[in-house]
Amino acid sequence: MKRFALLAVLLFGALLVYGTTDFPDWGDPSSPAATHVSPHYIRHSLEETAVPNIVTAVLADYRGYDTMFETSVIFTAGLACFFLLRVFARKAPDSRLYRHRATGITLRIEQGGRLPEGAREFERIDSQWVPYDLIIRTACRLVLPFIQLFALYVVAHGHHSPGGGFQGGVIFGAAVILYAISHDLRSTLQMLPERRTVLMSAGGVLIYAGTGLICLLLGAQFLDYAALAGILGVDPIMARSHGIFIVEIGVAIAVMAVMVSLYYNLASVGRFDEGL
Amino acid sequence: MSAHFPALIVVSPLMAAMVVAILAWVRPGACLPLAVVTLAGSLWAAAGMLWRVVVSGPFAYHLGNWPPPIGIAYQIDHLNALVLTAMAAVALVNLLATWRHARRDFAERVNYFYALYLLFCAGTYGIIVTGDAFNLFVLLEITSISGYALVGMGKRDAALASLNYIFMGTIGASFYLLGVGYLYLVTGTLNMADLAMILPRLYGNKVVTAAFIIAMTGLFMKMALFPLHGWLPNAYSESSSPVRSLIAPLTTKTMVYVMVRVALYVFPVDFSFGHLAFAQPAVWLAVTSIVAASLMALSQTSLKRMLAYVLIAEVGYMVGGFWLGNRMGMTGAILHIVNDAAMTLCAFLAVGSLRQQLADDSFKALRGAFRRMPWTMAVLVVAGLSMIGVPPTCGFFSKWYLIGGALAAGQWAFVGALIFSSLINAVLFFRIFEIGFFEPFAASDHGHPPDLAYAEAPATVIAPMLVTAAGLVVLGLLTGRIVTRIIDAAIPAAIL
Numbered sequence: 001m002k003r004f005a006l007l008a009v010l011l012f013g014a015l016l017v018y019g020t021t022d023f024p025d026w027g028d029p030s031s032p033a034a035t036h037v038s039p040h041y042i043r044h045s046l047e048e049t050a051v052p053n054i055v056t057a058v059l060a061d062y063r064g065y066d067t068m069f070e071t072s073v074i075f076t077a078g079l080a081c082f083f084l085l086r087v088f089a090r091k092a093p094d095s096r097l098y099r100h101r102a103t104g105i106t107l108r109i110e111q112g113g114r115l116p117e118g119a120r121e122f123e124r125i126d127s128q129w130v131p132y133d134l135i136i137r138t139a140c141r142l143v144l145p146f147i148q149l150f151a152l153y154v155v156a157h158g159h160h161s162p163g164g165g166f167q168g169g170v171i172f173g174a175a176v177i178l179y180a181i182s183h184d185l186r187s188t189l190q191m192l193p194e195r196r197t198v199l200m201s202a203g204g205v206l207i208y209a210g211t212g213l214i215c216l217l218l219g220a221q222f223l224d225y226a227a228l229a230g231i232l233g234v235d236p237i238m239a240r241s242h243g244i245f246i247v248e249i250g251v252a253i254a255v256m257a258v259m260v261s262l263y264y265n266l267a268s269v270g271r272f273d274e275g276l
Numbered sequence: 277m278s279a280h281f282p283a284l285i286v287v288s289p290l291m292a293a294m295v296v297a298i299l300a301w302v303r304p305g306a307c308l309p310l311a312v313v314t315l316a317g318s319l320w321a322a323a324g325m326l327w328r329v330v331v332s333g334p335f336a337y338h339l340g341n342w343p344p345p346i347g348i349a350y351q352i353d354h355l356n357a358l359v360l361t362a363m364a365a366v367a368l369v370n371l372l373a374t375w376r377h378a379r380r381d382f383a384e385r386v387n388y389f390y391a392l393y394l395l396f397c398a399g400t401y402g403i404i405v406t407g408d409a410f411n412l413f414v415l416l417e418i419t420s421i422s423g424y425a426l427v428g429m430g431k432r433d434a435a436l437a438s439l440n441y442i443f444m445g446t447i448g449a450s451f452y453l454l455g456v457g458y459l460y461l462v463t464g465t466l467n468m469a470d471l472a473m474i475l476p477r478l479y480g481n482k483v484v485t486a487a488f489i490i491a492m493t494g495l496f497m498k499m500a501l502f503p504l505h506g507w508l509p510n511a512y513s514e515s516s517s518p519v520r521s522l523i524a525p526l527t528t529k530t531m532v533y534v535m536v537r538v539a540l541y542v543f544p545v546d547f548s549f550g551h552l553a554f555a556q557p558a559v560w561l562a563v564t565s566i567v568a569a570s571l572m573a574l575s576q577t578s579l580k581r582m583l584a585y586v587l588i589a590e591v592g593y594m595v596g597g598f599w600l601g602n603r604m605g606m607t608g609a610i611l612h613i614v615n616d617a618a619m620t621l622c623a624f625l626a627v628g629s630l631r632q633q634l635a636d637d638s639f640k641a642l643r644g645a646f647r648r649m650p651w652t653m654a655v656l657v658v659a660g661l662s663m664i665g666v667p668p669t670c671g672f673f674s675k676w677y678l679i680g681g682a683l684a685a686g687q688w689a690f691v692g693a694l695i696f697s698s699l700i701n702a703v704l705f706f707r708i709f710e711i712g713f714f715e716p717f718a719a720s721d722h723g724h725p726p727d728l729a730y731a732e733a734p735a736t737v738i739a740p741m742l743v744t745a746a747g748l749v750v751l752g753l754l755t756g757r758i759v760t761r762i763i764d765a766a767i768p769a770a771i772l
Binding site for chain 1: 280283284287290291294295297298300301337338339340341342345346347348383384385388389391392395398402408410411414415417418421422424425428429435458460461462463464465474481482483485486487489490493
């Protein structure tokens with residue numbers, strides 16, 4: 001069996017090498033990829049979509065339909081992870097441990113009892129509990145607003161510079177995950193509950209597909225942002241630019257929420273423990 | 277509205293999936309009705325497009341109003357309208373027949389199951405209608421990821437089966453993507469119609485040859501043709517029954533459709549069948565696939581595993597019939613995509629019902645099944661007869677075309693493989709019928725009277741199954757019209 005696998009690998013390697021012999025030269029300006037469709041994008045994307053960044057124009061407008069499905073792929077991955085890992089029938093632990101923050105004295109409460117809500121001077125100790133670490137917490141706290149601001153910048157500035165919904169969404173999601181790592185899952189869940197991550201990931205994709213659907217309902221083709229001109233109060237070219245921005249926001253929300261949801265499910269093996 | 281059917285048929289299940297994921301938190305009871313209504317709407321749209329194609333010919337839909345090749349276009353023609361209608365019908369009937377099982381198998385997760393189900397359907401429909409080689413890959417990802425998740429949420433070894441499926445499926449999809457990348461390298465376009473215009477100038481190009489072989493190998497892997505079938509039996513037998521009867525009819529058949537689409541409408545016909553010496557090896561591969569899978573089916577001891585191997589043999593039918601390269605064989609292959617989807621659904625629905633009621637589908641558990649579950653077993657009989665190829669079920673007619681094509685092409689090995697496989701199927705199914713009908717023998721049970729209480733599934737499960745079984749006969753009787761009105765127009769005139 002191993003020999004057969006080796007043979008298959010060698011055969012395919014040979015085929016790939018055989019194929020490369022007829023490749024166009026590296027960086028050849030007269031290669032088919034550089035002369036057939038791309039010149040149209042390079043020459044006309046600004047006048048057709050009012051977006052200076054050609055990559056953004058191709059990604060979110062000319063081939064915006066692909067991008068809608070790429071966002072859906074991310075949503076599907078998040079949903080798949082949730083579907084497989086989420087533990088619905090949780091078993092309540094017999095006893096819980098609570099640590100008094102000021103003194104470090106630990107209480108054990110038996111028979112499924114728990115402290116009243118809002119007992120701030122106690123913290124629960126379980127598998128998700130992270131010992132207090134002043135330096136890490138403070139450093140992350142300080143850096144988080146800047147990361148989030150940068151994420152918003154990356155989303156908003158995708159029209160002009162490298163960036164856009166996917167990149168900005170990932171950065172924003174990473175900021176939330178950083179908070180979860182430096183603090184703990186429980187306090188993160190209080191800020192961004194699981195329910196909200198699922199709603200946001202679905203809602204983000206719905207913003208994208210919904211924009212396309214509105215174009216369709218206005219009588220144009222699906223995702224033809226020019227149809228939004230009437231609603232947005234701009235000319236059809238500018239409407240394309242705005243349409244791209246709207247769907248980029250949808251992408252950013254979906255990607256951010258899916259990242260966080262993946263982290264929640266993977267970090268707690270789907271149990272989410274207390275706090276829900 | 278009907279002008280937008282090509283976009284709506286893909287976008288509506290997609291958006292419905294998102295809405296279901298939200299409703300699962302807000303109003304759980306609304307998820308199932310929404311899923312059913314959406315799938316019914318998709319079937320309506322698919323049938324509408326089939327009608328339009330038959331009446332007034334193929335048409336295109338430009339997404340974002342960008343003309344191809346700079347934008348993405350959907351191209352609806354006889355070939356994909358037919359396959360799409362079949363797949364939309366399968367998806368709807370399966371949900372109607374198995375939502376009770378799903379509720380039992382998935383419990384609190386069932387609403388997310390509906391969301392993944394809709395995503396899977398959106399991907400499948402998109403793969404079928406798209407006219408863009410890269411868009412096809414993106415949709416393939418959606419179908420695959422939701423498929424992995426659905427398979428993974430099964431019984432005992434489902435996670436391992438799903439992991440295997442992920443490895444094989446990802447490699448297959450990557451191969452297809454690599455092929456598309458190679459084609460982009462030498463043509464600069466991703467649109468299928470545009471590719472078909474440019475490629476005739478590039479026949480001697482080694483990149484095109486490599487792209488063809490790589491993409492086809494990837495597709496063979498995704499459709500589980502014999503040496504690349506390793507993922508299928510476990511993935512199908514370990515998954516839970518609503519999932520099995522969804523992905524078994526849809527996945528492999530959709531991939532066979534993609535192979536037909538790529539070999540006829542992306543690569544020019546004279547390239548696929550004339551320039552490359554690919555057809556003859558492909559037929560031999562199909563012959564091996566049919567014989568090997570039939571023999572392996574013979575050695576299985578549970579119904580669902582046996583059917584999984586029968587399914588691999590059926591893939592061999594379609595691949596072999598297509599690569600015969602003549603009109604009759606190709607007609608048989610395309611007809612078999614539709615027929616096989618219907619009979620796979622029929623057989624797996626019956627198995628799902630048996631499994632739910634008897635809690636087991638090993639051959640032993642089937643003893644006395646005809647008395648305990650007469651309707652389910654009747655449906656299984658129809659599916660079995662169709663897989664064997666007994667008229668007037670549809671399986672007979674596609675096999676007729678396939679054998680006719682093989683005779684015309686002088687491919688005696690393929691004729692032999694088809695007949696051999698039909699005989700094996702006869703043995704397989706009549707063995708089951710015998711166990712279900714005649715056993716348990718009175719003397720063999722050590723004096724304990726066997727439990728033969730009536731245990732038929734509820735009417736909501738039986739009714740869609742009976743519709744499917746009737747569909748097999750109706751499809752068979754409509755064969756003439758399907759072939760003359762639709763399939764004849766789907767095959768390029770260059771093929772005689």
